[in-house]
Every structure is written in structure tokens, then in C-alpha cells.
Amino acid sequence: MARICNVLSDLRENYAGCLYNNLSVPRLKELSLQRKEGILTASGALRVSTGKYTGRSPGDKFIVCDPETKDRVDWKNNQAMSPEVFWRLYNKMIHYLQNKDLFVFDGYAGADRSSSLAIRVINEFAWQNLFIHQLLLRTYDTGRETGEPEFTILAAPGCTADPVADATKSEAFIILNLTERLVLIGGTHYAGEMKKSVFSAMNYFLPRQSILSMHCSANQGVGGDIALFFGLSGTGKTSLSADPDRQLIGDDEHGWSDRGIFNIEGGCYAKCIHLSRENEPQIWDAIQFGSVLENVVIDEDSRQPDYASEAITENTRAAYPIRHIPHSIYPGIGGHPSTILFLTADAFGVLPPIAKLSPEQAMFYFLSGYTSKLAGTERGIAEPQATFSACFGSPFLPLPPAAYADLLKEKITRHQTQVFLINTGWQGGRYGTGKRINIQYTRRMVAAAINGQFNQTAFTDHPVFNLSMPLHCSGIPDSVLNPQDSWADPQEYRQTAWKLAEMFHKNLEKFVLPPEVVQSGPHLPL
Incomplete structure (x- = not known):
């Protein structure tokens, strides 16, 4: 040193x-x-441009x-x-x-x-x-x-x-x-x-x-229950964890020790493309004096941000201290999580919007880290691309993925943490033909998972992905819960699902996994 x-x-x-x-x-x-x-915006935030590298x-x-x-x-x-x-x-x-x-x-x-x-x-x-x-x-x-x-x-x-x-x-x-x-x-x-x-x-x-280091956001309920949201940039960690009914602990990076979880940071770095007060009121209001806006288009006269514009990049960002979020916890420290949610933006449009995972499946999907790289998050990405990023954060992992996966397995087993897979991506078809899942539907499913509502709900197994899908969720049409129901052509859905299933298993070949973990994954076509 x-x-x-x-x-x-x-x-x-x-x-x-x-x-x-x-x-x-x-x-x-x-x-x-x-x-x-930079320049001053109407809200008091500082707007800057990062030039070639956005x-x-x-x-x-x-x-x-x-x-x-x-x-x-x-x-x-x-x-x-x-x-x-x-x-x-x-x-x-x-x-x-x-x-x-x-x-x-x-x-x-x-x-x-x-x-x-x-x-x-x-x-x-x-x-x-x-x-x-x-x-x-x-x-x-x-x-x-x-x-x-x-x-x-x-x-x-x-x-x-x-x-x-x-x-x-x-x-x-x-x-x-x-x-x-x-x-x-x-x-x-x-x-x-x-x-x-x-x-x-x-x-x-x-x-x-x-101590398990995690690429996740975290929040806390009124009773002290902790929820973690794993996912790569653009999958909804910041948006979903900024819940007005819960206290935000942190939006992106945490550690999990024998004492509980803690935030690694003191601020938030939110994607703000298509940001609206209606869908993300806490983030909207957090962009105030002291905040930094990166590459957001600003009206020269009114100095109002145009969050819908992708003229510079889709990866527009807002940086602000976590204390700009009402009722947030700073510095962020909490107990052991009762619920973990793996977020994925599925560009194929075939994964269910929510599924409950067994401990073996939790290991399978944690090591898979499947999502879609969204446009602008990295240089050269112009549209969503299917990717597998171990532990939902492969670019940031100096150690082998097993070092993090083994710690996760030990902790969710010891603390009996429930794990869910949440698809924040597409439905009714792949990217370009289907539609992005309604964020309000996702919020209701997340709330149901955290509040234990699915403990009283019947489930059905997905024929390809071997996932347990709830048959009902309050406030959501039943047809939304089964992804195949949203596709016009069931055969096209199955073929697309099998294609993604094969990609999952191909990706997992680089790991040495117990047979029960491999068998908990998607079924391959005969």
C-alpha cells in the first residue's frame, strides 16, 4: 500500500x-x-455531456x-x-x-x-x-x-x-x-x-x-423485512426498489455479511430514458439541486429535460444522493433478506413475468445471470441482445463466479430466503414484435412476492423452463402470468422458448455444477 x-x-x-x-x-x-x-437545468440539476463514451x-x-x-x-x-x-x-x-x-x-x-x-x-x-x-x-x-x-x-x-x-x-x-x-x-x-x-x-x-458482494438494489418494509433486486443495468433495479411504500437502502451495490445487508454506496445512478413522474415519481423528484444528469437532451430556453429523447444515447443517466429519495435509509444497513428477486429483461419474450425458484433453480439462474444488454449501456450496443452475465454482474467480478455463488447458496439456505425470477422484458413476441411488460404489472407482482401473497396461490409448471408460475395475482389478468398466452402463434412461442433453453444450457457448460442444479434448469427439446 x-x-x-x-x-x-x-x-x-x-x-x-x-x-x-x-x-x-x-x-x-x-x-x-x-x-x-455543464449547464443548469430547470430543476437545479447539472447537465453534462460525456462525449464519445456514453x-x-x-x-x-x-x-x-x-x-x-x-x-x-x-x-x-x-x-x-x-x-x-x-x-x-x-x-x-x-x-x-x-x-x-x-x-x-x-x-x-x-x-x-x-x-x-x-x-x-x-x-x-x-x-x-x-x-x-x-x-x-x-x-x-x-x-x-x-x-x-x-x-x-x-x-x-x-x-x-x-x-x-x-x-x-x-x-x-x-x-x-x-x-x-x-x-x-x-x-x-x-x-x-x-x-x-x-x-x-x-x-x-x-x-x-x-461477505457476499452483490449487484443488486435493496429496500425495507415497515416491519423491517428486506428485499433484494438483482439485475444488470436497465432491468429495473432502481425503478422497482424505489417504492413509496418501502424504505430504499440502496439502488445498485450491496454486501451481505453475518450481520445482514449493507449499501456499498451513498447515492443512486438511475437510467432516465423515458422517465416519467407517473411511473417513477421518486426518481423524477430526486433529480434536483446537486444531481447530475448525463447526456440528457435539454431544451435551450426552458432548460427542461427531454427524457424521451435518445438523440445522444439511450443510456441517459441521473446521479443523486440516496437522501433525495423520501424515507430512504442512510447510511444503508438492514437485516437479512426474506425475499430475493432476479430481474431479467428477456428480449426473446418467452420467460414468465414472475416465477418462484427452488434453491437449486436459484443457483442455476444466479450463475446464468440471463438478461438482455440494453441499447447504450455499453458502447456498440444499438438494440437489446441476449446475454449471460454470471451473478448478474460478470463485468465487475474479479474472482471466479463460484466464489460468489457459494456464498449466496450458504446465505439463502441459512436464512430461508425466498427467491423469484422476474421478467421485466418483452411479452407477446420477441423484441421488435412484442411489447415491454407493463411496469405497473411488474410492481404488483413484486409486491405480492415480498408480502407473501404467493404462499396462498396455486402454481403451474412451465413446460420448457421448468419454472413454477402463479396462476393468479391480484390486479393482473391471469393471461399475463403465462407468457405463451400472449403470443399469437403457440408453435412459434415454443420454438423460441426452446432456442433460449438451449442457450441457457450451452452457457452453463463452463461451470461444474451438481446434477440437481443442472436438472432444475430448462428442459431441452427431444
């Missing part, structure tokens, strides 16, 4: 810029506007391979970089920043103090420092003492790589040095890279303490 405390010292050797330490939200916003990094760039992410990480990191899922190349890029970045104004934020990740990580973020841009100020937990308003950082992120979007000289894939680079606890981010203005770098680091450190 020798390098951690020396980053600012390295910068100061010939530093000619101005160093801003832990500025307030108003001051950061003021400087962002003065520096013409989503994560997974092909440009690396982990340093050294004696510490060589035998621990899953190199089948992560790109390796040598320490020599890393330090060459580090020195290049230090040189680049010598005449730049810099913004420093000291916070931490992990609301449970026994396993939290003190993080320092050094930014080239004031708006990115405002972003991370709102996304991480703050030392000054949680009573935690400010100490030396245990992890540092250096983000300089204007510092670009030479792919030939620097051994990168493009001008952008996101490099995690887990041994030195230092992250370099250059060539991309997309602020989500900072957020996910923190999550990737926690996914490396927490399981080594027998």
Missing part, C-alpha cells in the same frame, strides 16, 4: 494547478458552471496481474495488464495533470464500518468530483473519522492512451491495481467507470471476508 498515500505527493512535485479538497456540493456545482463543464467500455478495462492477483483473479473474465505498463501509464497521467486544477473527494464504500473502504478520488473535472461526492458515502455526515485513504481513483478523461505504445485497446483505459489499491481512468468522460471501479474493488475484497 506504499503508493496510496503518495499520489498527491507525486502530483505536487512540480504541480502548477489549483488543488480543491473536499468541496461542498454548491461549490462544486458553481465551479462546474464557471468552467463550462456508456461503460468493458473492452478497455484491465486488472494488473502481479504475484498477489495472479492466482486469485479470474483471468477468463478479466484482461491482464503488467505492472510495468500500469506504472508507465500512471507516470503519463501524473505528467498530464501537472498544470490542471484538481478536485479531491475523500469518502468511503460500505455502510458497515467493519468492512468499509476509505476511498480518495482525484478528478480533472469538477462535475465528476460532484458525481462521486453524491455516489459514495461521506465521512462528514455519517460520523466516521477521516483517515488516510485505503484506495485511490485517479480520473483524468483528457489523458488518452496510445494503444500501440501503452498496450491498451483504445485511447480509453480503466486499470485496477488491486495490490497497490489504485485505479487509473483516462480517455473516457463517462462517470460510471468510477462507480463500477469501486464496485469491482469491493467484489475483490469482501468475499475474502466471507
